Amino acid sequence: MKDTNKTIGTPISRIDGIAKVTGKAAYSMDHPVKNPAYAILFKSTVAAGTIRDIDSAAAEKAPGVLGVITHKNVSKLNVKGGLRGGALLQSPEIEFYGQNIGIVVAETFEQARYASRLINVTYDKKEPKVDFNKVADQARLPKDKEKADAIRGDVQTALSQATHKVEEVYETPIEHHHPLEPHAAIAEWNGDNVTLYSSAQIVNGAQSAAAATLNLKPEQVRIVSPYIGGGFGSKGGQWANLALAAVAAKHVNRPVKLALTRQQMVNSVGMRQHNRQKVSLAATSDGKLTALAHETTTHCAINDEFVEPCGDCSKIMYDTPNSLITYRVVPMNLILPTYTRGPGKSTGSFALESAIDELAYKLKMDPIEFRIKNEPERDPSNGKPWSSRTTVQCLREGAKAFGWEKRKLEPRQNERGNYWIGYGVSAGTYPAHQRPTSALVKLKRNGEDVTATVELAAADLGTGTYTILTQTAADALGLPIQNVTVNLGDSNLPPAAGAVGSVGAASYANAVNDACEKITQELMTKSGKQYYVRPTAAQLMRSEKLIDYQTRVDSKPPESAEEYSAHSFNANFAEVAVNKSTGMIRVNRFLAVTGAGQILNPKTARSQIIGGNVWGIGMALTEESVVDPRWGNFVTRSFADYHVPSNLDIGTMEAIFIKEKDEHVNTLGVKGIGEVGIVGVAAAVVNAISNATGKRVRDLPITPDKVL
Amino acid sequence: MRPFTYTRAKDATSAIKLLAENPNAKFLAGGTNLLDLMKEDVERPNALIDISELGLTDIKTVTSGANKGGLSIGGLGKNTYAANHPLVRQNYPLLTQAILAGASGQLRNMATNGGNLLQRTRCPYFYEVSMPCNKRQSGSGCGAKEGINRMHAIFGWSEQCVAVYPSDMAVALAALDAVIKVRSTSGQERSIPIAEFHRLPGDQPEKDTNLLHGELITSIELPQNRFADKSYYLKVRDRASYAFALVSVAAALETQGNKIVQARIAMGGVAHKPWRALKAEQMLVGKDATDANFKLAADAEMADAKPLEHNKFKIELGNRSIVLALQMAMKVGKA
Secondary structure, three states, rough: OOOOOOOOHHHHHHHHOOHHOOOOOOOOHHHHOOOOEEEEEEOOOOOOOOEEEEEEEEHHHHOOOOEEEEEEOOOOOOOOOEEOOOEEEEEEEEEOOOOOOEEEOOOOOOHHHHHHHHEEEEEOOOOOOOOOHHHHHEOOOOOOOOHOEEOOHHHHHHHHHHEEEEEEEEEEEEEEOOOOOOEEEEEEEEEOOEEEOOOOHHHHHHHHHHHHHOOHHHEEEEEEOOOOOOOOOOOOOEEEHHHHHHHHHHOOOOOEEEEEEOHHHHHHOOEEEEEEEEEEEEEEOOOOEEEEEEEEEEEEEEOOOOOOOHHHHHHHHOOOOOOEEEEEEEEOOOOOOOOOOOOOOOHHHHHHHHHHHHHHHHOOOHHHHHHOOOOOOOOOOOOEEEOOOOOOHHHHHHHHHHOHHHHOOOOOOOOOOOOEEEEEEEOOOOOOOOOEEEEEEEEEOOOEEEEEEOOOOOOOOOOOHHHHHHHHHHHHHOOHHEEEEEEEOOOOOOOOOOOOOHHHHHHHHHHHHHHHHHHHHHHHHHOOOOOOOOOOOOHHHHHOOOOEEEEEEOOOOHHHHHHOEEEEEEEEEEEEEEEEOOEEEEEEEEEEEEEEEOOOHHHHHHHHHHHHHHHHHHHHHHOEOOOOOOOOOOOOOOOOOOOOOOOEEEEEEEEEEOOOOOOOOOOEEEEOOOOOOOHHHHHHHHHHHHHOOOOOOOEEOOOHOOOO | OOOOEEEEEEOOOHHHHHHHHHHOEEEEEOOOOOOOOOOOOOOOOEEEEOOOOOOOOOOOEEEOOOOOOOOEEEEOOOOHHHOOHHHHHHHHHHHHHHOOOOOOEEEEEEEEOHHHHHOOOOOOOHHHOOOOOOOOOOOOOOOOOOOOOOOOOOOEEOEEOOOOOOHHHHHHHOOOOOEEEEOOOOOOOEEEEEHHEOOOOOOOOOOOOOOOOOEEEEEEOOOOOOOOOOEEEEEEEEEEEEEEEEEEEEEEEEOOEEEEEEEEEEOOOOOOOOEEOHHHHHOOOOOOOOHHHHHHHHHHOOOOOOOOOOOOOOHHHHHHHHHHHHHHHHHHOOO
């Protein structure tokens, strides 16, 4: 008896879609707790110095106030517990503007916020280092060994001997993740144990970091995070607000809800740092690359380091005998930068793929042919074979679908009324990894009806984890999808990898598949029968008349995966229209072609890819967090100032997936698509603007004033 | 936000009385700007008088007075309604275009016409209370003048304040010579020409307008004109929707043959009030509607601009925008 057709690879709608649009899905602040109090953080208004005094007398007397917590009365927390960015109220030292310096807890959010404004803080100020342009020349080698100078061959000699070269500096500004759901947590103590209803891309990571920070054992902390209203890296590593919710709840001996305001998001949960990237390329006159150097200068926090790997794409995208990848970093009085969608690859590909385009113009070559000419047979950074590589297919299929042949090789040749029209292309990549993940499968039978529950502490960022795991389990167990329930986002469930670094789908789906395979195998063994046709678990539950059965698996990537270099690849195509008078830019058409192995659900995958594309277009055209170079405050603190693209800015968006079967990457052949969708996007748009106007802009975002 | 009392006014007379009695009271209409500012602790009224149920929403032809034959737009009508009213679309398409260029559909559905006139600047130093701002706190200094000032004024600013006024609607109203009707405790209505409604910052940047405390905007009157088939609102911004203007231009022309009989040009995003480009207008009257004359007019107007560190581009952009808006007015006309 056949239970169901396969659902993997079919575009089923989100399992959790109706719960979300009807408000039934509980995000961080929505979980019901008894008698909650509300906390708000208050923050420093200087970027460097020491708090001289905090006068909270008026706040403490304000209506509804239950407590004020500052460095003077906060409990001892472990600042090395794994929460990012410090700001745990453990000292009076100020390292950046907007650093947490206290918490007000009150009966209502409004009362807490009002009282926080009655607090008077005095500082012994120091001159802050907040102007990147002034301190960039003090940048030093990062401590992170991954960021050591990577040298192959002799770039300098190759550059000096080259007939065709590009040596340019590309700037990307600070960006913020700004998920629609700001970071929030409800803390509820039960004796010495605390439950944190929160929003975590890495459920087990949030648990261990919160526990260590609060000087608790991991099992004393439970993270409940069934839904996440976007994270983009800012909810990967967790920040002070998570532990401070627990501190506040302990202080008032009640459950406490602590949410950040949109304005507080700019200096609470990391950011993408300002990168200054020098890219040098050299090529022979027939378009063979002879040198590629990618030198990044950036900034980090005063006492902690994070450096985006901007040179990652440059390491593997093109075949060149001489290669140099370097990083330099300078500490500044700004919040710690962190992982931000496509860390390093999105920003780095802007620099690399712009430079490739610039060199293609100089060579008078089509930029697609130029790229294909320099396609590497193996991973140039480590000599490993590719598990699969689809760059050429992405470029060729994309060119055909996009009508690339209509592109003019020379800029400023295509006008439509008062607009210059331009076409741009780029290529990109993102690593494909599977991380250890456990999963529990529970089967129940009621008559002929078999249902399954799948449980793991995985995260659904809103991208479709519930849906793809339902499909995976349904197919592997032989059940219709409506008979499968997936529970995620709870640290009481079997531990799972984070939804970070594009590892989610591969780690979770393979673990669920392994668990379903295991349960089927166990049921076959249990039956003691020989099977010529392998039965499904559902069939076995019926034939063996079992009521309940469950099993758990601790899934790991195949050992052979290490022998290959595994990545998703893409090509991006943009058509822009630039207003000749005003410089306003519209992306008329955007096409992303992605090779990411087995696509579990083309519908949710498409959404994820075009979401990344929109962010990449934002990187190219609109997004920038601006720091006042005197005081270190962000002047762009809301969506009125921090511009993400609107519907009117973009016309048609199309996503094509290359049909490929990667035999090496993991059992299901799944690669990640979480980040590859943003990689190269900004460059495609920038290259299109250059093709349209003849103007090459190397500092993002390209606002109208930059193309006048 | 700070504690405040809330009263829902039943009629205009009692609303005005309630406001006049309390110097720290404010009217609440759509609330799209005031409530945000209260949450950020910028506005600190101790009483809100809700005027959203007073009526004053009609759009009708003016039957008497100086603007007879023109159009009266209720002060408490919603922006969306005003933009889409057939009499506005037909006779004042410039106003339709300007309103629809502002904010988002959701905000325009809430925002009132009178409230739009009273929008406060979006200067980030005004919005963050830990920053110096003479407009928010007299004497605290101007954070923007030596700070981040890409969005700020190039005309009419003072040492005290370089903020710009954010409304699009008011830029069209300035070009259309609108008259703001306001009522005070006396029950009498007073007319304030749009050109005198908003102020330049001077030494009192805390005062955005010449509206007196205790006055309620009851309507906006538009005189009759012959611009309906030759007007255009151009808004240049960092993204195509839901962004404030880098520069905007409301242009309206009346022509006989190709000769310009009357020209109206107002600019947004360049000053503390809608900036009427009188020099450009004077250059155009009696001239032919040619690109060359448009350029001469734009040059004349922009010659007086005084940019700050980050907004020098607004001179070139303003110049091009005046030319383009005039070209579009000739070409496109009606909304």
